[in-house]
Amino acid sequence: MIEGGSLVRATLSIWWVATGGRGFVIPFIIRRLVQFIPTILLSSFLIFIVISLAPGDFLSTAKLNPNISPEIIAQQRENLGLDKPVLIQYFLWMKNIILHADFGISFAYTQPVWNVMIPRIINSLWLVLFITILYYGMAVPLGVFGAVRQNSFADKAINVVMYFLLGFPSFFLALLAIFFILQLRFKYHWQIPLGGMTSDNFVNMSFWQRVGDVAKHLIIPAFIVAIHSVATLSRVIRGQMLEVLHSDYIRTARAKGVTEHTAIWKHTFKNGILPFVANIGGELPALIGGAGFVEVVFAYPGITPMLLDALNSKDLYLIAGFNLMTTILLIIGNILADILLVAVDPRVRLE
Amino acid sequence: MTTVSDPKKVKVLKPDRSQTQIGIALQQLRKNPLARFGGFGLILLYIMAIFAPFIAPDGLSNYSSSNITKFHPITPIHIHDPATGSLVRPFVYKYSQQLNMTTFVNEFQMTKEVCPIYYFVRGDKYRILGIPGNIHLFGTNNPECKVYLFGAETLGRDLFTRIMYASQISLTIGLGAVLVTTFLGLLLGGMAAYFGGWIDIFIMRLVEVIGSIPGLFLIVLLRAALPENINPILGLYVVIFLLALIDWGGTARATRAQLMSVRELDFASAAKSLGASDSRILWRHLLPTMSSYIIVGLSLSIPGMILFESSLSFIGIGAVEPYVSWGSLLAQAQEGGFASITQRPWVLIPGLFIVFTVMCFQLLGDGLRDAFDPRKRH
Numbered sequence: 182m183i184e185g186g187s188l189v190r191a192t193l194s195i196w197w198v199a200t201g202g203r204g205f206v207i208p209f210i211i212r213r214l215v216q217f218i219p220t221i222l223l224s225s226f227l228i229f230i231v232i233s234l235a236p237g238d239f240l241s242t243a244k245l246n247p248n249i250s251p252e253i254i255a256q257q258r259e260n261l262g263l264d265k266p267v268l269i270q271y272f273l274w275m276k277n278i279i280l281h282a283d284f285g286i287s288f289a290y291t292q293p294v295w296n297v298m299i300p301r302i303i304n305s306l307w308l309v310l311f312i313t314i315l316y317y318g319m320a321v322p323l324g325v326f327g328a329v330r331q332n333s334f335a336d337k338a339i340n341v342v343m344y345f346l347l348g349f350p351s352f353f354l355a356l357l358a359i360f361f362i363l364q365l366r367f368k369y370h371w372q373i374p375l376g377g378m379t380s381d382n383f384v385n386m387s388f389w390q391r392v393g394d395v396a397k398h399l400i401i402p403a404f405i406v407a408i409h410s411v412a413t414l415s416r417v418i419r420g421q422m423l424e425v426l427h428s429d430y431i432r433t434a435r436a437k438g439v440t441e442h443t444a445i446w447k448h449t450f451k452n453g454i455l456p457f458v459a460n461i462g463g464e465l466p467a468l469i470g471g472a473g474f475v476e477v478v479f480a481y482p483g484i485t486p487m488l489l490d491a492l493n494s495k496d497l498y499l500i501a502g503f504n505l506m507t508t509i510l511l512i513i514g515n516i517l518a519d520i521l522l523v524a525v526d527p528r529v530r531l532e
Numbered sequence: 533m534t535t536v537s538d539p540k541k542v543k544v545l546k547p548d549r550s551q552t553q554i555g556i557a558l559q560q561l562r563k564n565p566l567a568r569f570g571g572f573g574l575i576l577l578y579i580m581a582i583f584a585p586f587i588a589p590d591g592l593s594n595y596s597s598s599n600i601t602k603f604h605p606i607t608p609i610h611i612h613d614p615a616t617g618s619l620v621r622p623f624v625y626k627y628s629q630q631l632n633m634t635t636f637v638n639e640f641q642m643t644k645e646v647c648p649i650y651y652f653v654r655g656d657k658y659r660i661l662g663i664p665g666n667i668h669l670f671g672t673n674n675p676e677c678k679v680y681l682f683g684a685e686t687l688g689r690d691l692f693t694r695i696m697y698a699s700q701i702s703l704t705i706g707l708g709a710v711l712v713t714t715f716l717g718l719l720l721g722g723m724a725a726y727f728g729g730w731i732d733i734f735i736m737r738l739v740e741v742i743g744s745i746p747g748l749f750l751i752v753l754l755r756a757a758l759p760e761n762i763n764p765i766l767g768l769y770v771v772i773f774l775l776a777l778i779d780w781g782g783t784a785r786a787t788r789a790q791l792m793s794v795r796e797l798d799f800a801s802a803a804k805s806l807g808a809s810d811s812r813i814l815w816r817h818l819l820p821t822m823s824s825y826i827i828v829g830l831s832l833s834i835p836g837m838i839l840f841e842s843s844l845s846f847i848g849i850g851a852v853e854p855y856v857s858w859g860s861l862l863a864q865a866q867e868g869g870f871a872s873i874t875q876r877p878w879v880l881i882p883g884l885f886i887v888f889t890v891m892c893f894q895l896l897g898d899g900l901r902d903a904f905d906p907r908k909r910h
Contacts, residue, residue, distance in 0.1 A: 223741045228753060235757040348890040350839045352846050353883040356865050356873065363874045375870055470748040474843050478866070488752050489847055500749075500756050508745045 209523075213516045221509060225278075228504045229271045232497045257286055278505070285498035289491065294502040297487075302506055304378060305483035307395070308472050311403035313461070316468065320411045321454065324418025328426060328453075329445055343412035351409045351471045355478040358405055374398045376480045402479045406471040414457070414464075422453040451525075459522045462515030469507065553824065553904075560903035567899020573892035581699040585658030588693035589671045589679055593854045594656060599676060600629075601688035603876045605640050607680045609649065623648040626677040647677035683878035686864045694856055695882050701857040703889065705768060705850075706838035709775035710830055713837075716776055717783020718819070718826070724784065725791035726814060736788070739781035747778045755849050767852045771844065775837060783829065787822065794821050824904040831897035835890040842886050858882040 258264070265273075277283040284294035323343070327336045346354070362373050374380065374397050383394060425431065426449050434448050473485035480486065484503055491499040551559075561567050580587065595601070607624040626645040629638050653671035657664065672679055681692040724735040742750070751774050758770060794800060795818065803813050844850040845859030861882040865873055873880070 219737075220740060220744050223737060224744050227741055228745070231753050231757045236759055344894070345891070348835070348887045348894060350842050350846070350859070350883070350886055352843055353862060353880075353886065356862065356880060356883065359870055360873050360877060360880065363871060367874070466743075466746045469746045473748045474847065477847050485748065485847075488749060492752050492756050492849070495756060495760070497756060500753050504745055504749050504753050507749055511744065511746065 210516055210520070213519065214512075217512045217516075221512065222275075224508045225275060225505050226271060228501050228508075229274060230267070232501050233267050233270065235495070235497055253286065284502035284505070287491075287496050287499040289494040289496045289499070294499050297499060298502050298506060301482060301484050301487050302503075302510070304481070305469070305472060305476070305485075306510070308399060308403060308476065308481065308483055309465070309469055311396075311399045312406045312468050312472055313465075315403050315407035316411060316414070316464075317457075317461075319407060320414035320418060321457075323411065323415040325422055325445075325450060325453075327415065327419035328422030328449075331423065340416070343415060346409060347412045349409060350474070351406055352474040352478050354409055355402065355405050355475045358401060359478070362401070373401075375401070378482050398481075402472075402475045402481060406468065406475050410467065410471060418453065418457060421456060422449060425449045425453040455522070455526050458525055459518065461521065462511075462518035465511055465514045469511075554827075557824070557827075557900070557903040561899050564899040564902065566895045567903075570892040570895030570897075570899065573888065574896060577699065577703060577889055577892065580696065581703050583660060584696035584700055585656075585660060586665065586667065587669050588690070588696040589653075589655065589668050589681075590690045590693040591656035591658070592693065592697045592856075593687075593689060594693075595688045599688075600638075601678075601680075601684050602638070602686060603879075604680050604684035604688060605876070606683045606878050607678075609679070609681075621648045624672070624677070624679050645677065647672040647674050647679075649679060682881045683876065685861065685879065686867055691861070691878060691881065694861055695858065695885060698851075698856040698858050698861055698882065699885065701768065701851050701855055702838065702842065702859070702886070705771055705775075705841045705857065706834055709772045709779070709837050709841065710834050712772055712776035713779045713833070714783055714826060714830055716780035718787050718822075720780065721784035721787025722791060722814065722819070725788045725795070726810075732788075735784065739784055742778060743781050750778055751775075751844065751849060762852075764852050764855050767850075768855065771841065771850050774849075775840060775844075779833075779837070786825065786829070790822055790825065791818050794818050828897070828901045828904055831893065831900045835893040835897065838886065838890055838893065858886045 274285070277285070282295050284298070286292070287294045287297045290297045323339055327339065330336050349357075359375060362375055365371055366373060366375075374394075376398075378395060378398050379391075380394050380398075383391060386394060426445075431444060431448055434444050439448070472483065473488075475481070476483040476485045477489070484507065488500060488503055490496075491503075561571075585592075604627065607627065609622050609624055611619055611622050613620045623646045625642045626647055627640045628643050629640055631637075632639050649670050649672055651670055652667050653673055654666050655668045655671055657666045659665070670679065678690060679692075680690055682695060683691050685691050685694060720735050724732040745753075754774055754777065755770075762770065800813060800817055803817050808817075841850060842857065842859030842862070845857045846863050848860075848863065851857040851860050859882075862880070865879045
């Protein structure tokens, strides 16, 4: 339970930021988690129903695999209750997950799904984290710039380029990026890392070298996903900023003689940006999806390439496990976004 | 003296008819040059798709097993005679293959042999809208020396031909999925608002649950539950179904909210007190209030759907052989590792078609949105 530990640390660090006498974060998190339990249960039920619709017994492929001993199959049959009705099977599956974090056995890897799944999920989380930071790191300045210098040449030029990028599928953008990086490599012999997550000599590196190496591999895929979807967000931020800039209280602020800098960054920016902080959780599914296609192109050891292998080998429990885990992670992401909103918006209370 | 005024200058007074909402919107749309460009581009694309078998010089999956033309390079079309420099019938040079003994890679080399291009040549049989034909727009009449306008792909099939045929799939699936999505969204959203009670709770919970699972992963899950080797035609319907299934929630939510608010307005209660039946109120009074939302929503969600379809085909959940879409054509750019793209950059060409199509739909969709928005009228 590695993420559990880091989650607790993250919440504790946010705790003292967010509590300015406006309620406690931990009861809030627990309340939100309880609110999300029906959604998690229903999604897991949906996921389970879909995998039980698949033709054949889950173990029929496993029986053909000489690496899986008949004892394991018999034990799995017992564990999963495959001779019982679907509803009972579902409860057994959930019971194993909740009590033992046992998502079943991955037939293709002949290992518990949990062990196969977790390293990939962590890799993808790093990518999604990078994407989110770059996404907001580009969209917010661009949106603010567009509003402050409305209809200037730069504003129009940025709009046209961003609009053009919207028409590219993210994987095509990634292919083009690979093409141009290869040209650069041939021409200037730059060592731009391409594909994968680590260099060959990763095992011999010190901790900080490793961090740098992974970051170097992450930056290009993350940048591609981020710039691909930045157009929509930066346009909405621009619109929101313009709306606030034209509101009465900004006119009042200007009339009482605050500097332009204060009017924009203190009065407009803080109010204009809040709806987007609230919506980080809502943006996550699209970012995860975008990350998936780029993972495939860059052969990044994330969730999606493994999921596609699992699809080809009909490794149903692995697919179900990924679906369930990412759903739970999305919900955690939503809760974190709520906490972030509390930290930046003094009007929101945790109650 | 009578003055005869120029008949062209006489202003014809139109009867003062009230304009419909859609009439005003179309008028606005015609004033928007970008939307006109998008619309024109789309008309061209769809004409290209319909006449794809005629424009393409070859059949969809024609390849020779004796003369292997794997990743044949682009054959430039020349119009000047090499000796005299005068204009001649367009021609291409024939390419020969040689195994490079140091790299063990087949290399294509241009020969001096000239293959002139003829128009309206007889070739592979096809059907356009049910009408059989075998005339192709251009060709060399020489199977050993074909025109490879965009090069060849991994099995040596002409990429230009494949792109033309793929346009039929790529331009249909996105559109079909959006139509099914809208239909499902209207139906289920309408049912939720109309029946209320547990049906409402069930449908809205379902929307929430589907929305809580990342779309790409849910599609992989659903695809895993379907049999692996399905009929290729059925496969196309499956893609439409998968796309629609994960995307109808937004429309359903909007339909429900709109119907719930409109239901309480005066004209709805007036219709009710006049004794109109429930279905008449729903179809004649409530749903028409959503017409502009539906038109704008449809046109704005098509580009996203086309992008998603191409991405799914790219990762192999989509059009299956012999059918191809632009996305699945791009998948071969991945073949043979990263460095191979630089040796055959033409495999990236299908992506430009995706970009152009999505661009046109975006421009038209934005134009429609502005046209239906009273604040943006001028």
